[in-house]
Amino acid sequence: MNIDLAALNAGALWPEYIVTITLVVVLLVDLISGRKASWSLPYLTLLGLGIATATLLPMWILENPVSFLGSFTADPLSVVFRAFILISAALTVLMSVRYINQSSLATAEFYVLLLGATLGAMLLSGSSEMAMIFVALELLSITSYLLSGYAKLDKRSNEASLKYLLIGAASSGIFLYGMSLLYGFSGGQTQLTEIAPRIVDLGFPALLSLVLVVAGICFKLSAVPFHQWTPDVYEGSPTPVVAFLSVGSKAAGFALAIRFMTSAYPGFSEQWQTLFVLLAILSMVLGNVVAIAQTSMKRMLAYSSIAQAGYVMIGLAIGTQEGYSSMILYIGTYLFMNLGAFMAVVLFSLRTGTDEITAYSGLYQKDPFLTLVLSLCLLSLAGIPPLAGFFGKLYLFWAAVQSQAYTLVFFGLVTSVASIYYYVRVVKLMLVKEPSPQVLGYSEAGDQDGIQTLKAGMLITTVATVVLGILFPPLISLADTSLRATPSLQQVRTATPVSRVSTGAEAPADHGR
Amino acid sequence: MFVLSGYDALLIFLMLSALVPVLALTISSLLRPKGSGAFRTTTYESGVDPRGDSWIQFNIRYYMFALVFVVFDVETVFLYPWAAAFNQLGLLAFIEALIFIAILVVALVYAWRKGALEWT
Amino acid sequence: MTFSEGVQLVSFIILTAIVLGGAAGVVLLRSMVHSAFLLGLVFIGAAGLYVLLNADFVAAAQILIYVGAVNVLILFAIMLVNKRIPTDRPVFSPRNAVTGLVCAGLFALLAVCIFQVPWQIQEPVAMNTVIEIGKRFFSEFLLPFEVASVLLLLAMVGAIILAQREYIPDRAEGEPEPLALPERPRDEVDTTPTGRR
Numbered sequence: 001m002n003i004d005l006a007a008l009n010a011g012a013l014w015p016e017y018i019v020t021i022t023l024v025v026v027l028l029v030d031l032i033s034g035r036k037a038s039w040s041l042p043y044l045t046l047l048g049l050g051i052a053t054a055t056l057l058p059m060w061i062l063e064n065p066v067s068f069l070g071s072f073t074a075d076p077l078s079v080v081f082r083a084f085i086l087i088s089a090a091l092t093v094l095m096s097v098r099y100i101n102q103s104s105l106a107t108a109e110f111y112v113l114l115l116g117a118t119l120g121a122m123l124l125s126g127s128s129e130m131a132m133i134f135v136a137l138e139l140l141s142i143t144s145y146l147l148s149g150y151a152k153l154d155k156r157s158n159e160a161s162l163k164y165l166l167i168g169a170a171s172s173g174i175f176l177y178g179m180s181l182l183y184g185f186s187g188g189q190t191q192l193t194e195i196a197p198r199i200v201d202l203g204f205p206a207l208l209s210l211v212l213v214v215a216g217i218c219f220k221l222s223a224v225p226f227h228q229w230t231p232d233v234y235e236g237s238p239t240p241v242v243a244f245l246s247v248g249s250k251a252a253g254f255a256l257a258i259r260f261m262t263s264a265y266p267g268f269s270e271q272w273q274t275l276f277v278l279l280a281i282l283s284m285v286l287g288n289v290v291a292i293a294q295t296s297m298k299r300m301l302a303y304s305s306i307a308q309a310g311y312v313m314i315g316l317a318i319g320t321q322e323g324y325s326s327m328i329l330y331i332g333t334y335l336f337m338n339l340g341a342f343m344a345v346v347l348f349s350l351r352t353g354t355d356e357i358t359a360y361s362g363l364y365q366k367d368p369f370l371t372l373v374l375s376l377c378l379l380s381l382a383g384i385p386p387l388a389g390f391f392g393k394l395y396l397f398w399a400a401v402q403s404q405a406y407t408l409v410f411f412g413l414v415t416s417v418a419s420i421y422y423y424v425r426v427v428k429l430m431l432v433k434e435p436s437p438q439v440l441g442y443s444e445a446g447d448q449d450g451i452q453t454l455k456a457g458m459l460i461t462t463v464a465t466v467v468l469g470i471l472f473p474p475l476i477s478l479a480d481t482s483l484r485a486t487p488s489l490q491q492v493r494t495a496t497p498v499s500r501v502s503t504g505a506e507a508p509a510d511h512g513r
Numbered sequence: 514m515f516v517l518s519g520y521d522a523l524l525i526f527l528m529l530s531a532l533v534p535v536l537a538l539t540i541s542s543l544l545r546p547k548g549s550g551a552f553r554t555t556t557y558e559s560g561v562d563p564r565g566d567s568w569i570q571f572n573i574r575y576y577m578f579a580l581v582f583v584v585f586d587v588e589t590v591f592l593y594p595w596a597a598a599f600n601q602l603g604l605l606a607f608i609e610a611l612i613f614i615a616i617l618v619v620a621l622v623y624a625w626r627k628g629a630l631e632w633t
Numbered sequence: 634m635t636f637s638e639g640v641q642l643v644s645f646i647i648l649t650a651i652v653l654g655g656a657a658g659v660v661l662l663r664s665m666v667h668s669a670f671l672l673g674l675v676f677i678g679a680a681g682l683y684v685l686l687n688a689d690f691v692a693a694a695q696i697l698i699y700v701g702a703v704n705v706l707i708l709f710a711i712m713l714v715n716k717r718i719p720t721d722r723p724v725f726s727p728r729n730a731v732t733g734l735v736c737a738g739l740f741a742l743l744a745v746c747i748f749q750v751p752w753q754i755q756e757p758v759a760m761n762t763v764i765e766i767g768k769r770f771f772s773e774f775l776l777p778f779e780v781a782s783v784l785l786l787l788a789m790v791g792a793i794i795l796a797q798r799e800y801i802p803d804r805a806e807g808e809p810e811p812l813a814l815p816e817r818p819r820d821e822v823d824t825t826p827t828g829r830r
Contacts, residue, residue: 027619027623068776071774072776102815103815116783116787134778139783150794151814186751188755192746202749205746205749239814516757520684524644570712573713576706576710577797580791580792582705583702587785589779591781592765595761596767602767612779616785620662620785627797
């Protein structure tokens with residue numbers, strides 16, 4: 001049973017190899033030179049992430065995306081999500097430099113764990129085989145638990161880590177149960193595409209496995225009702241970690257959701273789409289309503305991220321080509337606007353030591369740059385017209401209208417309007433109100449090394465938030481071409497009408513057995 | 514259907530070994546003096562008077578060792594099938610196993626440098 | 634029924650009793666140490682079931698990893714925490730009743746599911762499972778195998794960084810606990826009237 005290197009098609013995973021090498025190099029540099037070299041570690045990490053992105057882009061459309069005998073599928077869908085994850089990891093590094101120094105946390109291990117989470121998320125967005133999916137998911141989860149408890153002297157961080165670990169372990173168990181059922185139903189297959197034809201006629205048992213798998217994935221997406229961990233974990237974890245969890249980890253979760261649903265359950269598309277319709281509506285409503293009552297910025301952004309995940313799920317729930325491409329575009333814009341908002345929160349909390357929303361009042365008089373960045377990002381999250389978030393939402397809702405999902409559009413529109421209230425409240429506070437005591441005592445005198453990288457990151461995200469809106473038409477065509485070249489999604493489009501007939505006809509026969 | 518061979522001996526061994534603690538406890542309960550003195554329920558500490566509770570806080574070092582042990586235990590379980598199938602696997606598998614081991618050597622070096630293997 | 638089939642049936646019944654009874658004990662017993670030891674028993678019983686299913690390597694790995702390492706780790710973790718958990722919690726509280734109901738519902742669903750599926754049962758063939766697993770590790774499961782090493786590396790790094798005491802700075806008596814996060818807890822934040830809207 002010898003296999004040669006060509007059969008593995010191992011070249012498709014160069015970005016992942018580079019992330020792994022960077023991870024080991026960062027660890028070894030720290031072990032060899034200790035404190036002397038610790039200033040260089042974030043830049044080393046950035047360099048590695050940059051090279052990985054550079055090797056990823058030429059792989060846009062590979063002739064043979066299947067590598068490692070089916071464990072990994074490097075199709076354009078995975079390339080898009082891997083790029084998102086790499087970018088969000090790089091932006092997270094930019095905002096971590098000063099934060100880590102100022103909180104006097106160990107430097108090297110933070111970047112090592114962050115790179116590990118990045119690797120897990122990248123692998124997760126391309127895995128097409130159940131053992132690989134589980135290992136990648138655990139790599140992402142375990143590093144996330146460790147990162148959220150990274151400020152180990154702080155009780156809130158301990159609480160965050162423990163809650164995340166316990167709920168995460170339970171949901172991993174549920175996910176694993178669903179996958180083990182699939183393994184049994186298909187007579188010992190672990191490839192998602194091999195499973196699909198073997199479970200089409202199963203009816204209720206296949207639906208049970210579907211529900212278990214969706215529950216496991218939705219924990220990563222923090223979709224209501226699997227969201228309970230989110231506010232506490234977001235409040236207690238170090239802010240850069242929260243930023244990565246809310247973007248990188250979620251992007252990986254969505255990639256997994258698309259791949260798992262379209263590859264393993266094409267015969268049950270009606271059922272899982274109904275499931276995601278429910279999850280999307282619940283997430284949009286609960287996320288936006290509870291966010292209004294928050295007094296802490298991090299908690300507000302936590303509920304806002306739940307709501308945003310709800311919007312993204314609209315694309316998954318309608319399950320058309322337009323739905324998927326609008327979903328990808330929205331995740332792309334959400335990446336920049338959410339990370340921009342988190343960078344502003346990091347900068348403000350480093351200078352004032354608080355993340356209370358009321359403390360932001362009158363910030364415009366002291367720091368116009370920070371106010372501008374935070375305002376633009378929040379307005380974009382709210383979906384105010386000239387910014388990228390508006391076009392993202394517009395395209396999502398348009399895709400939903402095209403497939404006649406009017407309920408989703410209705411809830412999306414109503415909750416978007418409600419969300420404007422709590423986003424704009426912060427903006428108004430910063431621009432109009434009298435300065436708070438924290439803002440009065442605000443000074444840039446304490447700024448040291450690392451603030452510049454944070455500001456650079458803020459500039460990048462803000463420019464992206466503004467410019468992406470203008471660039472939308474070419475991006476839409478780009479997303480469309482990438483989806484057209486993704487084989488698993490092609491099958492969906494042709495398989496959907498057929499499967500609807502077959503499940504309708506065979507489900508009663510199956511119950512009668 | 515059970516197709517593995519050599520497990521009859523294991524079954525007999527298990528049954529015999531299950532008898533040992535039962536016999537030991539039964540015989541000692543037959544032989545020991547009856548009655549209940551004040552010292553019946555105290556902790557046995559090699560003849561020295563026991564001090565304090567038997568429920569004490571353990572050193573965190575034990576935990577560190579156990580953690581490192583878990584990691585290398587899992588590594589052993591992963592490498593054993595490779596060693597067993599070594600003759601039937603090619604050069605490529607050898608290189609792949611080397612990569613696996615190299616990454617775990619980094620873990621060992623890390624644990625060593627951070628003093629996780631020292632009792633101080 | 635031949636003799637060996639009878640032995641297998643009896644072994645299966647005993648192992649199932651061990652697993653089920655042990656698992657119930659893990660959940661219901663009040664002493665954490667007892668629960669942890671019973672968990673070890675459950676792991677051993679599961680290993681026995683694996684042997685009955687012709688998966689001898691998996692059984693050995695189960696004993697080696699779960700009983701030998703994970704269970705010991707759990708026991709150390711319990712002994713590390715120098716606290717007796719108050720044992721006056723009633724076993725039959727409303728919360729436990731709801732949990733029990735949910736578990737029973739899940740069990741019923743799975744049971745119905747098991748009887749509905751036309752399982753594709755294959756006749757087992759005698760083979761060296763270790764060599765077979767080794768071959769699979771280096772063909773179709775190569776990528777998960779390699780990623781597992783990274784996972785182990787990161788688990789070790791994370792465990793050491795979180796468990797080591799060297800990183801906790803000394804502080805004088807009465808000094809407030811150091812806060813690692815720059816954001817102060819909410820009750821400590823200055824709430825003078827100008828700070829409020």
